[in-house]
Amino acid sequence: MRDEQIHEAIAILNEAVKAWVSPAVTIVATQGHDPFKVLVSCILSLRTRDQTTAEASSRLFALADTPQKMAHLTVAEIEQAIYPVGFYRVKAEQIHAISQSLCDLYQGAVPEDLETLLTFKGVGRKTANLVVTLGFGKPGICVDIHVHRICNRWGYVKTNTPEQTEFALRKKLPDQYWIIINDLLVTFGQNQCTPVSPRCSTCPLYQLCDRVGVSKSR
DNA sequence: AAAACGGGGGC
DNA sequence: GCCCCAGTTTT
Incomplete structure (x- = not known):
């Protein structure tokens, strides 16, 4: 995925997540901010x-x-x-x-x-960034294993650890997406872009995605 | 019955 | 870098 395609990807994701019931961050849905x-x-x-x-x-x-x-x-x-x-x-x-x-x-x-x-x-960094963003509504990039996996599959970043992904996103990702990226990608990661056997054949992001490291898919 | 699973600490 | 922490769900 090229850098400028991130806007298109996020727009598609925003539509796609409407099809899924479970909110990505159940914490806020059930316990508040x-x-x-x-x-x-x-x-x-x-x-x-x-x-x-x-x-x-x-x-x-x-x-x-x-x-x-x-x-x-x-x-x-x-x-x-x-x-x-x-x-x-x-x-x-x-x-x-x-x-x-x-x-x-x-x-x-x-x-x-x-x-x-x-x-x-x-x-750690994932928890701390979640508190900053969800608890205090301040900008932060919360990178869990879903965010890390998906951004690398896209080919949007090329990193080895979630921490490296956080720093890469902090440089590349436009500010307006900082708080929502975790929510979007966790939902997407649970329902479509799964760790094992991702559902590539029905993926709305198929054309944008490089599928780095994806061997088996459905 | 295996593999997989929404990190982080200690060494 | 490597190993440990545990119970539940999916394959």
Whole structure:
């Protein structure tokens, strides 16, 4: 895909996602934009399906929906609430530790800047950028495995890691798409441009896509 | 029964 | 760079 074709690709994607029910970022649809909830839900979502994440978030936030309340729960209580999300033990410890840090060091508020967010254990670039964009409505590029895979399949970027994709997109992608790119591509990635056997024969972006590294498709 | 799965930390 | 973390869904 050539650089100037990104506008056309995004326009096609905007139409295509209307056909799919599940919102890409279930977090916001079910839990709202509160930065603390976005942060916690995003941690819960790692290697875990949307619906499982949403249900676990609801159970946890019923017990504690602020850093103050969360810090007063025990790790065991958090574990019990979030089971069966993947890696529930590590996640429970991370959520507890982050909540305590927020109370002790940041007056119980979630920091708004990327660099501070990245200092927390359990918060990497994907999570931090999601908090910045969804939680605070500020520009950011949240690159998960779908964004990384699809941008490389298109041939729009040529990178080896999601972090490299984030930096490449930050340079190339027009500002107006920064916040929506994750939402669009996650939905597209779940329904059409799947990791294994993508549905190329029915893809609305077939002509724009280089299909880099696609061996099997349907 | 395998493979696949919406990252991140520790080393 | 490599290995670990876990339960669920898809093939």
